[in-house]
Amino acid sequence: MRATAVLVLAAGLAAPLAAQSSLRFFGNGVGDVDRVKIRVDDPADALPGPPADVGAEDFTIELWLKGAAADNDAPAVSCGFNIAWIYGNIVLDRDRYNQDRKFGLSLAGGRVVFGVSGQDTGDRTVCGTSDVLDGLWHHVAVQRRRADGWMWLHVDGVLEAQADGPDGDVSYPDAGVPGSFCGGPCVNSDPFLVIGAEKHDAGPEFPSFDGFVDELRLSRSLRYGAGGFAPATAPFATDASTAALYHFDEGAGTLAGDTSGAAGGPSDGVLQLGGSPAGPLWSSDTPFAAPACGAVPYGLGLGGANVGSLSTASSCAIGTLISFDLAGFSGDSAGALALSRGTFSLPLLGGTLLIDPSKILFDLPVFTTAGGATVPLFVPPDPVLAGFTFHDQTAVFDPAQAQSWAWSNGLSITLCP
Numbered sequence: 001m002r003a004t005a006v007l008v009l010a011a012g013l014a015a016p017l018a019a020q021s022s023l024r025f026f027g028n029g030v031g032d033v034d035r036v037k038i039r040v041d042d043p044a045d046a047l048p049g050p051p052a053d054v055g056a057e058d059f060t061i062e063l064w065l066k067g068a069a070a071d072n073d074a075p076a077v078s079c080g081f082n083i084a085w086i087y088g089n090i091v092l093d094r095d096r097y098n099q100d101r102k103f104g105l106s107l108a109g110g111r112v113v114f115g116v117s118g119q120d121t122g123d124r125t126v127c128g129t130s131d132v133l134d135g136l137w138h139h140v141a142v143q144r145r146r147a148d149g150w151m152w153l154h155v156d157g158v159l160e161a162q163a164d165g166p167d168g169d170v171s172y173p174d175a176g177v178p179g180s181f182c183g184g185p186c187v188n189s190d191p192f193l194v195i196g197a198e199k200h201d202a203g204p205e206f207p208s209f210d211g212f213v214d215e216l217r218l219s220r221s222l223r224y225g226a227g228g229f230a231p232a233t234a235p236f237a238t239d240a241s242t243a244a245l246y247h248f249d250e251g252a253g254t255l256a257g258d259t260s261g262a263a264g265g266p267s268d269g270v271l272q273l274g275g276s277p278a279g280p281l282w283s284s285d286t287p288f289a290a291p292a293c294g295a296v297p298y299g300l301g302l303g304g305a306n307v308g309s310l311s312t313a314s315s316c317a318i319g320t321l322i323s324f325d326l327a328g329f330s331g332d333s334a335g336a337l338a339l340s341r342g343t344f345s346l347p348l349l350g351g352t353l354l355i356d357p358s359k360i361l362f363d364l365p366v367f368t369t370a371g372g373a374t375v376p377l378f379v380p381p382d383p384v385l386a387g388f389t390f391h392d393q394t395a396v397f398d399p400a401q402a403q404s405w406a407w408s409n410g411l412s413i414t415l416c417p
């Protein structure tokens with residue numbers, strides 16, 4: 001008989017972790033403030049930057065945004081073989097000042113605008129067709145194929161523009177030398193992907209976005225076909241194509257963490273605060289409704305064979321004992337049931353890791369007998385825990401499985417009041 005584990009979260013930690021959050025920018029766009037900066041290269045060396053430096057391969061860049069026309073007054077731009085995207089209210093800026101190999105995303109006349117410049121292969125700007133500055137959340141996805149430069153622009157899953165853009169590598173050059181247009185070399189703006197501001201603070205004719213951003217994902221692949229798609233209804237989980245993934249769920253501080261787990265990362269972002277009102281601010285306004293309380297399975301730890309299924313037989317209410325019921329393991333084994341704040345999808349030891357190893361809350365020991373086990377967890381009757389979501393997966397030593405480990409499916413639990 002062993003003691004029952006008790007869900008314990010450090011004081012002051014539970015509340016911010018319970019909520020999703022987004023970032024609110026205010027369009028200040030001067031003095032290197034009111035933005036998130038993600039470094040994509042170090043100009044002092046010839047080494048490649050972190051995975052957020054996309055563009056050497058196909059890419060998809062997507063995010064959720066919300067804004068009002070009154071706060072973003074850049075007029076419509078003339079799209080075509082030009083760099084007119086720089087005149088919209090800038091949402092994402094991977095510009096290089098007066099140099100090639102760059103791209104960015106802005107809003108002009110309420111429409112989404114996406115521009116790319118190749119190395120001596122020309123410029124192209126494409127424009128969406130729907131007004132996204134209506135005070136509602138919208139999913140924006142832009143894609144670019146390296147081989148022929150083809151560009152796609154989707155709003156809320158609908159293809160609004162596509163065009164044959166400039167060919168070739170548009171990643172930041174590993175030995176790039178920022179031009180001297182920033183009172184000296186633009187070392188503080190060029191080698192960054194900037195969210196929510198025009199990166200060089202070049203002047204009022206290059207305005208910055210005033211509104212909300214959430215759930216930015218950079219991928220090394222083309223995720224969406226021209227036929228459109230249903231936008232996700234929940235935060236993304238990482239996968240093998242994810243180069244960087246920002247949930248903006250920190251809720252405090254100046255770190256915008258990359259949760260992708262991509263090799264060579266993380267490509268973390270830093271909030272540069274300032275302006276009036278001072279941005280960016282953490283906001284509880286997000287595109288996704290809070291998940292209903294209860295337990296929802298997700299993912300398969302061992303491909304099609306659902307070895308070690310995981311379910312809760314009990315309620316998910318605070319002040320109760322939650323039982324994790326495991327079934328299907330092949331014999332007496334030992335392992336652990338791990339609880340994490342984040343989901344994941346990564347091949348590991350013959351199975352798939354479904355929980356974010358950087359956000360582990362704690363591990364519960366598991367001993368399976370006759371193929372199953374029940375793991376109890378007591379949740380204290382602390383009201384602050386209501387609505388808190390965590391994810392769990394069990395791994396046990398199991399000689400019958402590939403590489404001797406058996407992995408359960410995943411289970412997301414949101415605690416009920």
Ligand SMILES: [Ca+2]
Nearest residue numbers: 148149165167
């Ligand atoms: Ca082309």
Ligand SMILES: [Ca+2]
Nearest residue numbers: 049172173174
């Ligand atoms: Ca590079």
Ligand SMILES: [Ca+2]
Nearest residue numbers: 042045047174
């Ligand atoms: Ca470099």
Ligand SMILES: [Ca+2]
Nearest residue numbers: 021247248249
């Ligand atoms: Ca978020």
